Amino acid sequence: MSTKHSRAARLFLAQKEDSQWHNQSLWYVREKRDSFAMGLPEWEELRRLSSEIKRHTITHLDKYVEQFAQQAEANGVIVHWAKDAQEHNNIVYDILKQHQAKKLVKSKSMLTEECHLNDYLISKGIDVVETDLGERILQLMKIPPAHIVMPAIHLKRQQVGKLFEEKLHTEKGNSDPTYLAHAARLHLRNEFMTADAGMTGANFGVAATGDVVVCTNEGNADMSTSLPKLHIVSMGIEKIIPNYDSLSVFVRLLARSATGQPSTTYTSHFRKARPGGEMHIVLVDNGRSDIIGNEGHWETLKCLRCGACMNTCPVYRRSGGYSYTYFIPGPIGINLGMLRSPKEYSDNVSACSLCCSCDNVCPAKVNLSEQIYRWRQDLDSLHKANQMKKFISNRLTYIYNHPKLYRMCLKFAPIINHLPRFMVYNGLNAWGEGRELPTFAKHSFGSMWKKGKVK
Amino acid sequence: MSSKEAILSNIKKNIKQQFDMPDISIQGIQYEDKLAQFIAISKAVGGNVQLVKKGEDINEIIRKLYPEAKTIASNLPEITIATANPDTIATPQELNDTDVAIARGEVGVAENGCIWIPQDVKEKAVYFIAEYLVILLQRDKIVNNMHEAYKAIHFNDYGFGSFISGPSKTADIEQALVMGAQSAKGVTVLLTEE
Numbered sequence: 001m002s003t004k005h006s007r008a009a010r011l012f013l014a015q016k017e018d019s020q021w022h023n024q025s026l027w028y029v030r031e032k033r034d035s036f037a038m039g040l041p042e043w044e045e046l047r048r049l050s051s052e053i054k055r056h057t058i059t060h061l062d063k064y065v066e067q068f069a070q071q072a073e074a075n076g077v078i079v080h081w082a083k084d085a086q087e088h089n090n091i092v093y094d095i096l097k098q099h100q101a102k103k104l105v106k107s108k109s110m111l112t113e114e115c116h117l118n119d120y121l122i123s124k125g126i127d128v129v130e131t132d133l134g135e136r137i138l139q140l141m142k143i144p145p146a147h148i149v150m151p152a153i154h155l156k157r158q159q160v161g162k163l164f165e166e167k168l169h170t171e172k173g174n175s176d177p178t179y180l181a182h183a184a185r186l187h188l189r190n191e192f193m194t195a196d197a198g199m200t201g202a203n204f205g206v207a208a209t210g211d212v213v214v215c216t217n218e219g220n221a222d223m224s225t226s227l228p229k230l231h232i233v234s235m236g237i238e239k240i241i242p243n244y245d246s247l248s249v250f251v252r253l254l255a256r257s258a259t260g261q262p263s264t265t266y267t268s269h270f271r272k273a274r275p276g277g278e279m280h281i282v283l284v285d286n287g288r289s290d291i292i293g294n295e296g297h298w299e300t301l302k303c304l305r306c307g308a309c310m311n312t313c314p315v316y317r318r319s320g321g322y323s324y325t326y327f328i329p330g331p332i333g334i335n336l337g338m339l340r341s342p343k344e345y346s347d348n349v350s351a352c353s354l355c356c357s358c359d360n361v362c363p364a365k366v367n368l369s370e371q372i373y374r375w376r377q378d379l380d381s382l383h384k385a386n387q388m389k390k391f392i393s394n395r396l397t398y399i400y401n402h403p404k405l406y407r408m409c410l411k412f413a414p415i416i417n418h419l420p421r422f423m424v425y426n427g428l429n430a431w432g433e434g435r436e437l438p439t440f441a442k443h444s445f446g447s448m449w450k451k452g453k454v455k
Numbered sequence: 456m457s458s459k460e461a462i463l464s465n466i467k468k469n470i471k472q473q474f475d476m477p478d479i480s481i482q483g484i485q486y487e488d489k490l491a492q493f494i495a496i497s498k499a500v501g502g503n504v505q506l507v508k509k510g511e512d513i514n515e516i517i518r519k520l521y522p523e524a525k526t527i528a529s530n531l532p533e534i535t536i537a538t539a540n541p542d543t544i545a546t547p548q549e550l551n552d553t554d555v556a557i558a559r560g561e562v563g564v565a566e567n568g569c570i571w572i573p574q575d576v577k578e579k580a581v582y583f584i585a586e587y588l589v590i591l592l593q594r595d596k597i598v599n600n601m602h603e604a605y606k607a608i609h610f611n612d613y614g615f616g617s618f619i620s621g622p623s624k625t626a627d628i629e630q631a632l633v634m635g636a637q638s639a640k641g642v643t644v645l646l647t648e649e
Contacts, residue, residue: 025630040484052477059473062466075614081459133636134627157629177631188637193548219583219623219638226580227547244605245479252601262567263620272614275577285462293469
């Protein structure tokens with residue numbers, strides 16, 4: 001009885017070279033992150049501050065969201081409130097309709113993925129163009145992102161080359177990354193030039209000033225908002241932070257954690273609309289205010305969406321983003337999926353070896369592995385526990401509670417060492433699925449102790 | 456109840472325990488030679504840096520750096536080689552095909568090569584749309600880290616500003632680093648004496 005994650009991971013690993021490349025590429029990002037983090041003597045202090053500022057902000061979020069909205073409105077920005085994904089999508093579409101906008105250029109936003117905004121707008125006849133290169137590649141391939149920061153990390157250059165031959169009419173057989181990226185530049189330049197509206201997500205919303213802060217390396221958020229007159233920001237309420245002092249802490253952590261860069265190329269502050277234009281902010285709840293009340297899991301709201309937990313995770317690196325059933329993979333995605341719907345996304349909680357590496361790299365000190373452990377304790381009550389493992393656990397509890405029986409089992413255990421493989425590794429041994437049993441010692445510690453053989 | 460009221464009241468209802476704001480008076484990293492560090496990190500992130508001596512003509516320097524540039528956009532009074540003024544054009548689209556744009560930075564950051572550019576021109580597209588971007592920065596405006604930077608920056612009435620660190624880049628295809636994704640393919644910082 002394996003989970004959907006483990007079955008998908010098996011397929012991923014069957015492509016040996018590609019999966020090794022995936023593992024190594026992400027580990028390389030992790031190493032870059034380490035070298036930049038260790039370059040700052042105050043790194044751990046920054047992580048502590050980041051966690052504490054987020055704790056404070058989330059537990060005073062009503063005050064800060066209201067302050068942010070007031071400041072933004074004072075700056076002439078139009079603020080909207082969306083309880084859920086549907087309301088968010090309707091608001092965005094209404095704004096576009098009012099402006100008779102036909103083409104929308106977008107910079108990367110995980111929130112709009114969460115709300116399935118693109119499909120909704122396309123069904124209403126809007127031409128939606130993703131402008132982050134990775135996101136654009138995936139949009140043209142009609143597949144979802146496999147990582148929240150490096151969405152096309154699972155693709156090889158040849159696949160992109162082939163796609164561009166068909167869609168952008170690039171040279172046949174040319175899969176040089178520079179050539180392809182510059183072909184995409186020309187293609188997207190034309191989309192920016194002819195767009196009626198631009199949409200961005202938000203890395204941070206500053207309550208004291210009303211600034212929306214967007215970090216990119218490509219400059220696509222800036223291009224998306226410099227040419228069209230209409231700018232729509234879609235942001236989750238947990239993105240709001242108090243002031244510039246706190247922002248300076250987060251900005252220093254974000255790019256170093258995400259990609260191992262000292263900063264993203266662009267850290268842009270949007271405070272007002274373009275001259276003669278309009279700026280809208282849609283503040284989205286979609287379950288976030290409920291998470292605040294979840295005592296075991298509210299700290300997931302501290303997440304900065306840097307993706308460091310994915311890059312370091314031995315399971316993510318060796319199973320890839322598509323093995324997870326929630327649209328955000330990796331340690332943070334396991335937890336966010338369970339908060340969205342435990343029944344629907346419980347297959348992912350097996351995708352963790354409890355090595356706790358994610359906890360140690362998280363720039364906001366989200367206790368990711370501890371939370372995954374907690375979710376596993378809930379599996380039985382959700383009727384999602386592995387029945388075979390449950391059976392084994394119950395038997396073992398009985399054995400451990402009966403010392404005579406335990407000692408007898410131990411005495412006979414070495415027999416297993418000599419049994420033919422098919423008798424040990426079969427459907428009855430859920431533990432041995434994908435793992436080797438240890439060799440049982442001929443004599444137990446207990447029996448050796450009694451005979452005085454332990455010195 | 457409006458969505459705003461519903462969201463705010465649900466947040467209030469769900470807050471169980473409140474945490475205090477920590478003291479953020481953190482001493483960020485300090486450099487003995489901020490200028491040398493700024494130059495080194497700017498180069499590391501793919502930028503170009505040139506020191507400008509007092510009395511040197513900036514226009515001449517830019518001409519030498521980009522001898523093939525035909526269209527040059529800037530609204531800075533000291534830039535006499537500009538062929539387009541982003542303050543007076545009708546639409547930002549007119550700035551497409553700009554070879555070089557020239558902007559003024561307010562604060563440079565030694566820890567990461569960021570330069571704060573507060574929008575001081577009608578069409579901010581000028582900072583992003585050109586093939587190459589030249590940023591003028593006074594060398595005594597370099598601070599150690601982002602904590603100091605956020606205390607030093609200002610906004611103009613336009614209500615936009617950006618920290619820019621090197622050229623636009625992407626590693627979305629097989630993690631291969633490519634300069635010039637959607638925005639400037641190259642950035643030169645001219646560090647002036649005043």
